[in-house]
Amino acid sequence: MNYNRRKFLQSTGTLVLGGLALSGKAGSLLSGMAPHPVGLQLFTFFGIIDDDVKGTLTKIAAVGYKEMESAFSKKGGYYGMKPKDFKAMVNDLGMKWKSHHVLGAPFKMPPGAKMPNGPDGKPMVIPPMKNLRDNMQELVDDAAEGGIQYLVCANAPTGTIEEIKSSIDILNKTGVACKKAGIQFCYHNHDMEFKAVDGQVPYHMLLTETDAKNVKMELDLAWAVKGGQDPVQLFKDHPGRFPLWHVKDLDATHTTILPVGSGTIDFKRIFANKAESGMQHFFVEHDGPKDALASIKSSYEYISGTLKA
Template identity: 60%
Template sequence: MLKRRDFLKTTGMAALSGLAVSKAVASGSFWETMPPAGVQLYTFFNVIDADVPGTLQKIADIGYKNIESAFSKKGGYYGMTPKAFAALVKDKGLSWKSHHVLGAPFQLPPGRKMPNGPDGKPIVIPPMKNLRDNMQELVDEAAEGGIPYLVCASIPLNTTDEIKSAMNTLNKTDEACKKAGIQFAYHNHYTEFKPVDGVLPYDIILKETPVALELDLAWVTKAGVNPVTLFEQNPGRYKLWHVKDIDKDLKQPQPVGTGVVNFKNIFEHAKTSGMQYYFVEHDNPADPFASITTSMQNLKKIWGSIA
């Protein structure tokens, strides 16, 4: 017969053992509780068009599973139709989750020039469709590709009139996306957090549109805004993230874990945010494959530190 003292000793040890196992499982399984790691293909803007299949294969080989597409110097979907690109992505063992489009005709900011390509010459890109002028066509193409999300990458928000026009475009696109059976989201930079006539454009987007949000963790950090605060103020609305770091001077994007973004705290609040997919991104890296490899390695370390 098991004596009371032995029972307490045995069950106590079991409880402590169970607690230790639970903590280990929680810590070790955080990676598994997250959606599969994704990549924003803008990271490869200067190289992908030379070899689209090869670029996607290398991304898959590094361990990424999801992709978010963006602009291509070939036009369209890296020179393909949505269906053809979707088939290629699937063939490489990847899943196409989202696509970036412009909200209005492309214009460089005042004083800015097109960056140089690998040949040292300014990049030349074909005319790009935008939501203001080609909204239904872009929505239909996204639906044709079978992707869950269409994302407005940027839209002019520098004046009250531009903001008013932008809200009209975003709301119309959201309605069209719902009819097409896909979701629409808005991606931020840091300028949305600069006042226009005393009001933050980002606050207007939050209040005057129902769109989902794709939070760029580097740009919101540059703006001096805590992502977790946004999650808590707007729970469930941040369906997508751009997982990108930024240097201590808040000027240059960096691979994940090599800058100042507090990823550990942010990922601890993933459930509150409503995040469904996240995409590692690095704007104009010297070596995009090395960058996303570093990001993947550091993401695993960050998640491993979360109990």
């Protein structure tokens, strides 16, 4: 099932989208460069992790993942826990909690939209989710309480010029609030941001009309490729703007998400340009895999075995 975050967010009634470290023993990604711990975006386990948070995190740590980016939870908040409690659990398992995803602003629900099934095959039940437009300071304060380095806007409306400008305003205001809290704010893309709206490309507007210091980017490599972009060219055009990456693969038609290294994306070339991008952390992600644990094991093996020097 080609389930993804876009469909998930759409199903909550908050989203309509127009169009998607290595561990010490793994060695360095490139000769002469310091290794990066392999990170994981927990959206990979959406619909699963809430049933057994500690058990799921224990399995993830056993694979070798050392860094964590949290996401949406059916329990709300941080998988039903307070920020400090979630951080303690992650740390106790030998991992570091680096980043968290939040929504930018509510999206309009499309007519006739229905809740999709989650990875467990059952219709998802999603609680109302807070967003930066309406709950910015609370979300920033929670992230600061958890002591994470990054707060990431997972998505924001960009279907019209008015929506883009409103999202830019929200991103800039959140960037200021995060800076005051000692957190770096970032924006995470799908492929919709690369589709022209009234002759303008939303992602270009996001890059050029947000404060480059306060609003960095978490580049989802696969969604960028699906959107017709060359990640390396983005790095060259906006050096240092991409401290975070999402790493997943795509099939030849760019319609099916695959474990890293089992698709068509040239990760060796992309990682060879990580310094110019400003990358500090990267997170493996697989939206709605049939077997999340098998997927993250496959991705980890490829990253630690093939991308090392």
